[in-house]
Amino acid sequence: MNLFLELRRHGKLADKRNPMYEKSRFAKFWIYLMIAFWAGYLIFFGTSFAFAFEGEAKEAYHILNAGLLFILALDFLTRLPFQKTPTQEVKPYMLLPIKRSRLIDILLIRSGMDTYNLFWLFFFVPFAILTVARFYGVTGVITYILGIWLLMLINNYWFLLCRTLMSERFLWLLLPVGVYGAIAAAMFIPEHSPVFEFSTTVGEGFIQADPLTFIGTVAVIALLYLTDRMVISHMVYNEINKVEETTVQVKHVSEYRFLERYGQVGEYMRLELKLLLRNKICKRALYSAGGVVVMFSAMIAFTDIHQENMRNFWVMYNYTLFGILFLSTIMGYEGNYIDGLMSRKESIYALLQAKYAIYTAGQLFPLLLMLPAAIMGKISFMGLISWFLFIPGFVYFCMFQMAVYNNKTTDLNNKMTQRNVGTGMQNLISFAAFGVPLLMLFVLDFFFEKATTEWIFTIIGLIFITTSRFWLKNVYQRFIKRRYVNMEGFRNSRQR
Structure with missing residues (x-):
């Protein structure tokens, strides 16, 4: 217990010494606001679901219990952009007379105590009070909520296992895909x-x-x-002792020569593509996100989703996921070699233009995957296009503001032994990337028809895309004013 409290205190001190601590404090208010919004959203759905099945042959809790596995699958997917693996700094403590197994135990216990595991209770508590309490009283509500919390713990450790294995080898993505595919087949194929x-x-x-x-x-x-415990201990040992695979041979190296026509911006587009497709950490994150987008697109096209709000959420999730994974830490990877970038005039501006072009073009991937759903009538073509323009327009505009304030280097090698905790501002941007578009959609749908709302989203997206040259220039100029502060932060936060 003493070791647990001591490491927790060390973690708080490390966060306070983070170069972005002041910005994290500024963002806490907005994070709490977004959490309150999503909590209210879940309370609303929990209450609505409780009244939706009044007068039916089955009680509402019978119907919800039958779909618990679906809720757990949705919880698994929503953890991907928000919940990080518990990567407490293990390396410094390995020099002390502390068993590695005890350190791993503390990581897992902290993960189980994460407040994220309680978030779905905003849905289940009002639902249980309105449905379960009528037949089983307060005791039934308490035991039901306790059981739901235990299921979320199962999901937490299951997600941690899958995320850890996928960070080591991308083919492990087949594990959750196979499990959820088998569950879906067992749900819908038999009568x-x-x-x-x-x-x-x-x-x-x-x-x-x-x-x-x-x-x-x-x-x-x-x-x-x-x-x-076994898997994480093995991977941490391999990383600390620099156990590397030596049998991999590079058969073909692409130079992306077609980008040479775009001059300096084209050079930085090549640099960004090499970063994403050659570095193991970036490549695995890219493949994992791609697998999730494929899964969501298939669910939209080939499952019966009667709630339009859920379809809109999944469509928006597909478009937003890549941006959250890579743009919330924008300039973090470049922190490893920021000194070289700063030696050339306006190279940062060209880099920002290249990043915007790459990630905007990347939106074609979810667009093409969701076209079958639009052809089948599950979603509207105009809705698909409106989100396609709105996300790289308005949402990317918000995310690129982080280039001014991010000054923490994201390590390109260590996966398990680095602190992988997002700052408050980064977490705020991630929450806002989901919350603000949905809030705008809810408000606009309340006042306008669906077609009008889609046109408003399209126009907003086009305005930010067509003016990207000007606001990227503004981001660059503000970055230059802070360049010495940022460069000091990048240097201090590099892994040594």
């Missing part, structure tokens, strides 16, 4: 799905405080905990 029956039984067991249900749930948590 009487055993998955729905199992999920309903688990939910009923939580409500009725069935000991076997709770024992089984805790056993699954323990199994995933021990698996995570």
